[in-house]
Amino acid sequence: MDVILNQMFAGLSMASILLMIALGLAIIYGAMGVINLAHGEFVMLGAYAAWALQTYAGFSIIVALPFVFVAVGAVGWIIERVIVQRLYHRPLDTILATWGIGIILQQVVRLSVGAESRFVKGPELLSGNIEIGGLVMSNYRIFVIVFSLAVLAASWALMTRTEFGMKLRAVIQNRQISECYGIEAKHIYSVTFAYGAGLAGIAGALITPLFSTIPTMGTGLVVDAFLVVIVGGLGSLLGAASAAVLIGEATALFSMLFNDTLGRIAVLAGIIVLIRFRPRGLFPSNTRR
């Protein structure tokens, strides 16, 4: 029984990390239709920003989070302005371009910071575990779960409760008509892309105490994030959240029944079956395009 509870918590923890990474991807795709293959590198930049702030300024990860968000968001904003914006009418080219940007970012970090794995210290405050009977929960993992829920709520509020969100939804529904009403779609897109990048940055900073910080760390993570977005339904926040929980828990369950290698195969097979019957994911958005 304890094993199952522990494993459920492990699945929830995996889900929270997946959700943090997938959220930015879901927003960028949902709003702009851009498949951003550089997303994993934004995660990596966030991890390195957290490392730099800790090593050179002595900031703990939690203190560093807002700075990381702004810094990676700024990088995203520049990339949108300089490259992605010019390719909105050529969706296939954006895939290639963002992939190239990803490689460039990876190599820039490798050349400037170095290829070796970097050490980032976890926050003292959140070390240790909470034990309830046989259930052992790492405080830091609990923090990541709560934080990811908060980010989900904040993103939802941004999309539905602010003027910016209203404009964004208008642009998503019909760009031309929105522009007729005086909404500057270009500007909205830039900010959305920057927001998505910033979220990826936060995700990167949050996982540094658990994972290894290297220039290629984003590549593997972005694959999982894409799975979440596809299973959840493109562009849906609710879909991303439920898909993250589903994939996280399924991975944990299969890892317990078999092992991590077979668990991974089982999850991927499950996703293929699911896509066969629900090709648009669990919660497809019904926007006309």
Next chain:
Amino acid sequence: MKRRDFLSSVGAVGTAGALSAPALLTTIGRATAQGNDIPVGLLFSLTGAVAVVESTLHDAALMAIEEINAAGGVHGRQLRPIIEDPASDPATYADRARRLMIRDKCVSVFGSYTSASRQAVLPVTEQRSNLYWYPTLYEGRECSRNVMYGGAVPNQQQDELIPWAIENFGPRFYMIGNNYVYPKEENNYCKTLLAKHGGEVVHEEYVPLGHSDFSSVINRIRAEEPDVIFATVVGDSDVAFARQYHAAELDPARMPVVSLTRSEVEVKAIGGEAAAGHFSSAPYFMGTQTPENERFVESYKSRYGADQVTHFVSEAAYFQVYQFKAALEKLDPANITPETIRDAAVGLTLTAPQGEVLIDENLHTHLWPKIGQWQSNGQAEVLLQSQERVAPLPYAAYEGQTCTGEGLVRA
């Protein structure tokens, strides 16, 4: 140039070319060191996925070459390092090895960290009868006459370790490794030792290379409560595993991780606090107290930076260059070929940073296994040092097969 002149000059070149062709054919492809310097190849990845570790091997080997040259070279001739970057891609290793052995006529090539890249170079070096110096610990089960193996094979890492771990912590072993040949072969040998010394395997599992979320593994460890975690997890996976193991507050005093692959490089990324208390088995640690090691560490740091670390593979990359030099010194300067170097190297002893090492006739190296416990400063304290030098038995797990001076012998 007039057309007639051009034709006649082409004719002349053509004839000369035809005449010299047989001479070219007889010398081509035989790497012999003639001329004023001795060309040696360095084939370590400076870019790509394994560059993190492999660039340190490159640095150590290059440092040895430059030290030898500064001290006057061999027979008054300088070693000329020819550097190729195979970019972490096995096919490129084979291609660049071919280039070093044929075009550059290197009499030896130093290179590789992973087994995959060594196996890519293997057919090339065997076909050209050249010599490939491989510094990494590896899974054994190979017996080439054209590779000099400088790292430990399973029996050298485990023969002392397993009985020691059973005695100190208990007989129940949990095996965790990445899913490829090295961990499987090491675990294979470990099981034969466990059977001999009364240990048992409570669980054996392999995670994909680069796997980074170990929460399921840690839950299983918590449930099984083994005495020893026997780890062959490599690189970034090991960093993630160690950090999550520490975050889960599993006590190294009760359930220590005993690793065959964790070196100073990984510990630097894990952080001393999370690595402290766990163990590694290797022939060399940075803190080894010998005069040779002090000199090695000091010159490495002064050359590449005070925050750099030396580890059990970079040490071998370093001493193998000196073994190469010692073999050259035994040879007639007019007769330096890969085969003569190999034959001169067999039986050679050399005081390496880890202690005095010997090249076996099976071309593997007799080493000094040690067990180290990691401290919070990122260095290992050597708890147990083998009383005698341990001979390499690359087929120790396979009864009836031995690697000898004549190659693999099946009983």
